[in-house]
Amino acid sequence: MKFEGKVALITGASVGIGRAVALMLAEKGAKTVLADINYEKLEKVKGEVEALGSEALIYDCDVSDEAKVNFVCADAEKKLGKIDILVNNAAIWRSHTPFTELSIEEWKKYFDVNVWGTVYFTRAVLPGMLERGYGRIINVASVAGVYGNANMVHYSASKGAVIAMTRALAKEVTEKGVLVNAVSPGSVSSSMNEDMDSYQPTELAFIGRTGTDRENASLICYLASDDASYISAQNIQIDGCRKKQ
Numbered sequence: 001m002k003f004e005g006k007v008a009l010i011t012g013a014s015v016g017i018g019r020a021v022a023l024m025l026a027e028k029g030a031k032t033v034l035a036d037i038n039y040e041k042l043e044k045v046k047g048e049v050e051a052l053g054s055e056a057l058i059y060d061c062d063v064s065d066e067a068k069v070n071f072v073c074a075d076a077e078k079k080l081g082k083i084d085i086l087v088n089n090a091a092i093w094r095s096h097t098p099f100t101e102l103s104i105e106e107w108k109k110y111f112d113v114n115v116w117g118t119v120y121f122t123r124a125v126l127p128g129m130l131e132r133g134y135g136r137i138i139n140v141a142s143v144a145g146v147y148g149n150a151n152m153v154h155y156s157a158s159k160g161a162v163i164a165m166t167r168a169l170a171k172e173v174t175e176k177g178v179l180v181n182a183v184s185p186g187s188v189s190s191s192m193n194e195d196m197d198s199y200q201p202t203e204l205a206f207i208g209r210t211g212t213d214r215e216n217a218s219l220i221c222y223l224a225s226d227d228a229s230y231i232s233a234q235n236i237q238i239d240g241c242r243k244k245q
C-alpha cells in the first residue's frame, strides 16, 4: 500500500483506531488532516506523525458542528490542495442504557455525532472528490449496526444508519471514481492504551481476544488504498468471528 501524494482526513484521530489510521497512513506517505475534540491528544499525534517524517494539519473540531466541519475541510483543501481519503471514525459509544431509560437528548447526541458528523464531513469533501474523479470514503461503523446491541439501541441505530448511508452513497458515486465502504469492528482493545498491538481476552469472538487498533487500521488503510480499486458499497466486519449478536 502506497499513499505518496495522497491527502487523508481522519476524524476522531486522537486515540484508538483513528490514531492508528493516521500513523499508518503517514508512515506510508500520505499527508494527514486530523480532527478531534481532544486537542491535547491530537497535538501528541501530530508529533508522532512528524516523527515519521510526514506532516499533519490538526483541528479542534466537533464533528457535529456543521460550520466547523465546513471550515476544516475548506482550510485543509486550501493548504494541501485536495482531500483524497476521508475516514469518518469519530463516534460516541460508551453509554449502556436500557431503551426505556434513554433520554431523547441522548438519542439526539448519538445521532448528531455518529450520523450527522459523517454526513457533514462527507458533504464537505465529496464535491472535490467528484471534480477530481478520485476518492475513498471509509466509514467506521460497528457490529452493533449489523446485529444490534441490547442497552445500546441508540448506538446500534446510529451505526446502522452509517452502514445504509455507505451502501446508498456508493451507488451514486462509484462510477465517478469515489469508492465508499464501511468497516464494522467487533470488540476492540481499549483506545486508552497507546500500544497499537495490545488486546484483551474476550468471549464475544471465536478468536478469543479483542481486535487491535493496528488490525482495524490495516483494513481501513487497505480500503483507502489503490489496491482496493474494485471494492465499493461494502460493510466489512472485522470481529474475530463474532459469537454473540
Ligand SMILES: NC(=O)c1ccc[n+]([C@@H]2O[C@H](COP(=O)([O-])OP(=O)(O)OC[C@H]3O[C@@H](n4cnc5c(N)ncnc54)[C@H](O)[C@@H]3O)[C@@H](O)[C@H]2O)c1
Pocket (backbone or CB within 6 Å): 011, 012, 013, 014, 015, 016, 017, 018, 035, 036, 037, 038, 061, 062, 063, 064, 088, 089, 090, 091, 092, 093, 113, 140, 141, 142, 143, 184, 185, 186, 187, 188, 189, 191, 192
Ligand atoms: N472500541 C470498540 O470496541 C469499537 C467497536 C466497534 C466500533 N467502534 C468504532 O470505532 C471508532 C473508533 O473507536 P475507538 O474505540 O477507537 O475510539 P474512542 O471511541 O475511544 O475515541 C473516538 C475518538 O473520537 C473522538 N470524538 C468523540 N466525539 C467527537 C466529536 N463530537 N467530534 C470529534 N471527535 C470526537 C474522541 O475524542 C476520540 O478521539 C468509533 O466509530 C467506534 O464507534 C469501536
